[in-house]
Amino acid sequence: MAVVDERGSRVVKNRWGEDRTSSYVAYGDDKLYAANEAASLFCLRPDRACPDLKRRLGASKGIRLGDRFFKPSELLQVLLIYLREDAEAFSHSLVNGCVIAVPSSFDFKQREIVRDAARMAGFCGVKLVNEPTAIAMSSEAEGCLLVIDFGAGSADISAIEKKDGFCHVLDSVGNAGFGGASLDKIVARHLWRLIDKREDPERDERWPLLLAEAERIKEALSFSNKAYWCPRASGFECSDDTSITVSREDIEGLLEPNIVSFLDMAKDMWKQYECQTVLLAGGSSRIPLFRRLLSRFLGEALNIRVCPDEAVALGAARLARGEGKALIDVLSCDLCIGTAEGGVTVIASKGTPLPLKLTKRFMVVGAGAIDTEVLQRKEYGLEVRDEPLCSLSIKEANPGDVVKIVFNVDVSGILNIKITNDKGKLYMSRDVSVRGLYSQNSSSEERKKKIIELEKSIAPFSCLFDPNLERKVKELFDDLKVLQDAEEELWQDAVSILESVVDRISRAVKNR
Numbered sequence: 001m002a003v004v005d006e007r008g009s010r011v012v013k014n015r016w017g018e019d020r021t022s023s024y025v026a027y028g029d030d031k032l033y034a035a036n037e038a039a040s041l042f043c044l045r046p047d048r049a050c051p052d053l054k055r056r057l058g059a060s061k062g063i064r065l066g067d068r069f070f071k072p073s074e075l076l077q078v079l080l081i082y083l084r085e086d087a088e089a090f091s092h093s094l095v096n097g098c099v100i101a102v103p104s105s106f107d108f109k110q111r112e113i114v115r116d117a118a119r120m121a122g123f124c125g126v127k128l129v130n131e132p133t134a135i136a137m138s139s140e141a142e143g144c145l146l147v148i149d150f151g152a153g154s155a156d157i158s159a160i161e162k163k164d165g166f167c168h169v170l171d172s173v174g175n176a177g178f179g180g181a182s183l184d185k186i187v188a189r190h191l192w193r194l195i196d197k198r199e200d201p202e203r204d205e206r207w208p209l210l211l212a213e214a215e216r217i218k219e220a221l222s223f224s225n226k227a228y229w230c231p232r233a234s235g236f237e238c239s240d241d242t243s244i245t246v247s248r249e250d251i252e253g254l255l256e257p258n259i260v261s262f263l264d265m266a267k268d269m270w271k272q273y274e275c276q277t278v279l280l281a282g283g284s285s286r287i288p289l290f291r292r293l294l295s296r297f298l299g300e301a302l303n304i305r306v307c308p309d310e311a312v313a314l315g316a317a318r319l320a321r322g323e324g325k326a327l328i329d330v331l332s333c334d335l336c337i338g339t340a341e342g343g344v345t346v347i348a349s350k351g352t353p354l355p356l357k358l359t360k361r362f363m364v365v366g367a368g369a370i371d372t373e374v375l376q377r378k379e380y381g382l383e384v385r386d387e388p389l390c391s392l393s394i395k396e397a398n399p400g401d402v403v404k405i406v407f408n409v410d411v412s413g414i415l416n417i418k419i420t421n422d423k424g425k426l427y428m429s430r431d432v433s434v435r436g437l438y439s440q441n442s443s444s445e446e447r448k449k450k451i452i453e454l455e456k457s458i459a460p461f462s463c464l465f466d467p468n469l470e471r472k473v474k475e476l477f478d479d480l481k482v483l484q485d486a487e488e489e490l491w492q493d494a495v496s497i498l499e500s501v502v503d504r505i506s507r508a509v510k511n512r
Helices: 035-044 072-091 108-120 131-138 180-194 207-220 248-272 288-298 308-320 444-464 467-485 488-510
Strands: 002-005 008-011 025-028 031-034 063-065 068-070 097-102 125-130 143-150 155-163 166-175 226-229 244-247 277-281 326-330 334-338 344-348 356-363 370-380 383-394 402-409 415-421 426-431
Touching (some): 002 072, 002 308, 025 072, 131 143, 131 166, 131 277, 131 308, 143 248, 166 248, 180 207, 277 308, 344 356, 444 467, 467 488
Parallel strands (some): 166 326
Antiparallel strands (some): 143 155, 334 344, 356 402, 402 415, 415 426
16 A cells, blocks of 8 residues: 655555554454454454455355355445555545556446445545556556566466556456465465375365465465475474474475466466566566566566556556546456347457446337346456346437437446437436445345244154254254345355255154
8 A cells, every 4th residue: 555645645554553454354242343353353264354355355155254245335434444444544634535457357347346435434536447557657668568467376478568657458357266365275285285185275274374375475485395284383293293394395386287288378368468578566476487487478577667566556556646647448348238139249348448338228129118237348358247237228319319328437447327218318327336236135124034944854863863953953054044044046045055964864754
């Protein structure tokens, strides 16, 4: 994090005296914690903490911490409040505006969640910028830049043309599900195998400790060919007290396929746009294997102008200060609209320059109503999904009216939709809202009645249960009760599972 004042752009030290603030959020003692406090809770109660909030900002089912479900914006709000308080303590003044850097792969929903959370955290003026763009702004380098941001939670690559204060994003690709944390999991699973464990390590309550050890060993191997791990000292059973030697060669063999896959995209963009300079950011860009493979792929010396940890924050601070004369970014995914025939048509393709303004005209026929959906089209590996953003419904139009729908996407990637007729009458003007994703379609009373109904259905057979089956059935009902406040789809899934169990028990008893 950095602040901008009369002294320029400066990196902020948080309340723990550190330059970096972790993005952990946790729930305990009926309140939410963030940053270092949440990271401590994660080690004690991993079920009550969210260590990968950035990756889960688009979660339509909410995020479960302990026995409660939270909207992603609620959790992000707490983290942003911590950051705002630290910035105010550092600058000795009120902070009411911010520029937040987000992964270039963030879609419309995720960007709206970030903006809403920032407003709830007390920021009045909120702007978003893609992380690779902020990195380019932090550097004095000009020309065609290949920006690679390899952080803990995401990995982005952008080709950016920068000259005399003008910054034009030519192309951008990213993976919000891949980053340094993904590499930590690979190393953690390797450590698990070294102590002859066969079951899934992520189900073990010591998984957070194993992840922390994996990160420590990964970082140690950036400076040495060997690292040492003492499982017993970390709370793991081992045949003796001796430490286990972990070699850089073994770890690099495990990590290389993932890094090569990521750098293939960098190589393609480097050639396509004839970039002259590479800018690196993110802690994982320090990994020696990453640097070697990058040099092999591109055949050029790397140009690093700032500390990787500071690049994004300082670039965002420069934008907040208004140093860039013009900024042109690109759309992160296809913007689509539903057709009258039930199909979907793309109205703006991924990579379209931002800011963007599009106008679509429709003739009202029949009863004088228009009902359609606005969607985003995203790629998940080889799968392409059309995800609803919002519904557009107009009831008061007359047959024969020409309705004009204007789509505005600002440079932050925030979508606004305005609907008028050809005479200028305004039907609707709104930002895309993601709040509807978490609405509950069945009331709390209806859900309580459903639980009672299921309990009555299974009660006649309970006298036949052995202690083990009785315990498992009780756990299922306890889980269902926890989900009473959950999003509708998750609630229905849980009910279906329990209904299936009740039915199977009923049939088994009747067939005896």
